[in-house]
Amino acid sequence: MTTAIGQYQYDQVDRDFLAARIEEFSEQVARRLDGALTEDEFKPLRLMNGLYLQLHAYMLRVAVPYGTLNAAQVRAFADVARRYDRGYGHFTTRQNIQFNWIRLEDTPDILRLLADVDMHALQTSGNCIRNVTSDEFAGAAADELVDPRVHAEILRQWSTLHPEFTFLPRKFKIAISGSPNDRVAARFHDIGVIARPGDDGRVVFQIFVGGGLGRTPIVGQELYDSVPEERLLATLEAIIRVYNAHGRRDNIYKARIKILVQALGVAAYRNEVEAELAQMDIARYRLSPEMVASIEARFAAPDLQAPEGAAAVLAEQRAQNMVFDRWVRSNTHAHRSEGHIIAVVSLKPPGEIPGDVTADQLDRLAGLSERFAYGELRTTHLQNVVFGHVRQDQLYDLWRGLVDVGLGAPNVGLIGDIVACPGLDYCALANARSIPIAQKLGARFADMTLQEQIGALQINISGCINACGHHHAGHIGLLGVDKRGEEFFQMTLGGRADDQATVGKILGPALPEDDTVDAIARIVDRYLQERSGQESFLETLKRVGEAPFKEAAYDTV
Amino acid sequence: MKRAVRVGAGEGLVITANRLLDGAIVWLSADHTWQTAIQRAEVLVSDAVSERLEGVQSRAQADGVVGIYEIAVRPEVGGPVPLTMRERIRAFGPTVHPQFAYEQQEGAGA
Known part of the structure; x- marks a missing residue:
């Protein structure tokens, strides 16, 4: 196997472990099918292997460690989508991918297929430490101080099958x-x-604790400003031990660490x-x-050689093609290395399902990564895909490839870049459908000139209080x-997940589904009337307060 | 204890589950077999549901189904229509992929 860029390379120990786990699960499936295990006995076992039973079928959630993938892994996803699902995969808000139409009896074979490319579905469910997420621009961004992937991998190894933290x-x-520049919503995590680099050049860590969304949204609080690298694991171990000992097991709604930290x-x-x-x-x-x-x-x-x-080539191509130029404005980020650039692929074409990709698109993304990005891709918690290292003189060709496969939407960070959970169309927990309203909003604001005029505006949709859409x-x-x-739909305004993390404020009574898109359109119109100069939506909201937006939202005359 | 599903005048109840092998949604028919089309579901009155549920729960493993429960429906000419959006989506398929809508009158059992 060729060495993949930006990823931890499995060794035989890793592979033997995965193979043993799959055989174990395969036996559990067989025992479930022959009746030796009841559903109550089997359910926690399948969840430990990432297999949920949703509305229409089983759903398999595959871990993408800190959001990094190689081309072979993306092709394996395409293979799963084609052979075992209905031709689709769905990127989640935790940088993972899930497949919505899985058969129980196929699951061991799917896990073997994934293990062949060093992937698994462990700890994508259950009361354990879930897949550690990280910055989609890791190792590439000009504004980065420390590449977080090495420590993300250390956390992955520490937390995987941690005997004390499995329950x-x-x-x-x-x-x-x-x-x-917080791109991981650090303050909304447990x-x-x-x-960042410490005074002696060694890495130190600022640690926030007790953040979260869901039923009780809370911004995490700083527990430590600068934990030395060698104390990182000890500190995290101690934080979780305290939670494990004192967290509320008597009430599922008060069981997260955020409740304990608040108490x-x-x-x-x-x-x-x-x-x-x-x-x-x-x-x-000691680390x-x-x-x-x-x-x-x-x-x-x-080997970043441009x-x-x-x-100059990129500047010339931008000057010659306005559509490409617009895409570069919205869908790229400055790279640390001269002559390179980071490209973000929007998985939100107007009117489509946020985060959904077809098997063909997955194959094309894999191919494009090999041609233009060292065979490496990243997933984002905003349900997009990133090519981390693209030569500036090749960006135009990459964009052409994306347009060919329907993934050229120039809307990253704009109103069309909607985050949505699967909602009631697929999820057994949901109360309402998230996807149709995302599709309607995407179609309503499909005009890319309008999107650019509106500027930075993030819409998040959750189909229930569990808040997988990070509303x-x-x-x-x-x-x-x-x-x-x-x-x-209940509307909140003013939320943000960056270094100024804020919980959005409820605007008023929930609106019928039919009225919600119009209400948002009126809010956007009011923002365009109220804004001063190049103010963003959040800046205008901060300056004028929520009253004009509330008036607009509920103005049905 | 699970709360009884309330039904109004002219409404009834049908019993549903997921198929163990593939998670597919199934409906209990009058001949006590599980069918994939809600049109084949037997519409019951409240009083008959508890006994029927007990019976199918005891046969769940043999029948290859999991997660058995009852839902409220409105009987219509084309077959029973669930009252809630959730159950309509279970009965007729996700609203966002028209190609995944369930074929009506499809009859394959569990």
Whole structure:
């Protein structure tokens, strides 16, 4: 197997472990089918392997560790979509991919297919530490201080099958970034970690704790400003031990760490962590420079060589093609290396399902990554895909390839870049459909000139209070609610997930599904009337307050 | 304890589940077999549901179904129509992929 860029390389131990787990699950499936296991006995076992039973079929959620993929893995997804699903995959808001039409009896074969490309579905469900998420621009962004992937991998290895943390009071989510510009929603995670270089050049970590969305949205609080690298694992271990010991197991709605942190207060929580650290064998958890280096050595780095004049080629192509130029404005990010650029592929073509990709599109994305991005792709928690390292003189050809496969929408960060959970069309927990309203909004604002005129505006839609669509963090958030069997949407304004993380504020009574798109259109119109100069939606909202938007939303005359 | 599903005048109940092998939605018919089309579901009155549920629960493994429960429907000429959006989506397929809509009158059993 060729060495993949930007990813930890499995060894035989990793592969043997996965193979053993699949055989174990295969036997469990057989025992379920022959009746040796009841559904109640089998359910926790299948969930440990990422297999849910949803409305229409089983759903398999595959972990994408810190959002990094190689071309072979993306082709394997295409293969699963074609052979075992209905030709689609769906990228989630935790950088994973899920397949919505899976048969129980096929699952062991699917897991074997995935294991062939070093992938699995472990810890994508259950009350354990879930897939660690990271910055989709890791190792590439000009504004990055530390590449977070090495430490993300360390966290992955530490948290995978952690014997003490397999049955926590509730699920546990960790995100890590190495940029001061938070792109991972660190403050909305159970633990959010921001890495930066310390005074001595070694990495230190700012740690937030007790953030989350769901039923009780809370912005995480800083527990530590600068944990030294060698104490990272000990500190995280202590934080989760305190949660494991004191988290509420008696009430599922109060079981997340955020409730405990709120109940104790962050200072008292810190005291508990310190007390735990004081009685731990710290040496056992010490993350030595040698250990970090050994993990780092398992990552291959791209040989970033761009020809002289690459930037000039891009400038010339932008000048010649306005459509391409618009896409570059919205869908690219500055790269750390001269002559390179980061490209974001929007999985939100107007009127389509956010995060859905066809098997053919997956194959094409894999091919484009090999031609233009060192065979590497990343997924984002905003349900898009990123090519991390693209030569500027090749960006135009990449864009042409994306347009050919229907993935050239120039709307990243704009109103058409809607985040939505699967909602009631697929999810057994949902109260309302998220996707149709996302499609209607996408179609309503399909005009790319209008989208650019509106500017940065993030819409997030969740079909229930579990908030998989991160609606509390949307500039405009929609929460689907069920009123006597009919769908309504409660709107929030002003949410954001960056370094100024804020929970959106409820605007007023929930609106019938039929009125919601019009209400958002009126809010956007009012913003365009109210804004001063180049103010963003959030800036205008902050300046004028919610009153004009509330008036617009409920103005049905 | 699970709350009884309320039905209004002119409404009835049907019993549904997911098929163990593939998760497909199935409906209990009058001959006590599981069918993939809601049109074949037997519409029951409230009083008859508990006993019928008990019976099918005891045969769930043999029948290859999981997650058995009852839902309220409105009997119509083309067959029973669930009252809630959730159950309409289960009965007729996801609203966002027209190609995945369930074929009506399809009759394959569980």
